[in-house]
Amino acid sequence: MASSSVNRWLRPEVYPLFAAVGVAIGICGFQLVRNICINPEVRVNKEGRAAGVLENFAEGQKYSEHFVRKYVRNRAPEIMPSINSFFTDPSRS
Structure with missing residues (x-):
């Protein structure tokens, strides 16, 4: 059962799909980290959230x-x- 699903999804025709999904996940991850780390409106620590607007x-x-x-x-x-x-x-x- 496991080898048939591996043979179905790990064919050369599927590599571009994996690449496109990987790039999309990478862009989403980059934007998430960018917003959490340097966005002035996102406050992760308790002191920043208590400061209000x-x-x-x-x-x-x-x-x-x-x-x-x-x-x-x-x-x-x-x-x-x-x-x-x-x-x-x-x-x-």
């Missing part, structure tokens, strides 16, 4: 303006700009 706008701004957002702010929203310009630029015709 804090108006720490500078800390919230620092959290929301992370390096990825700063990196992509002034860039065009394209994944492959050279291919996009090849197919959309009328001067290339």
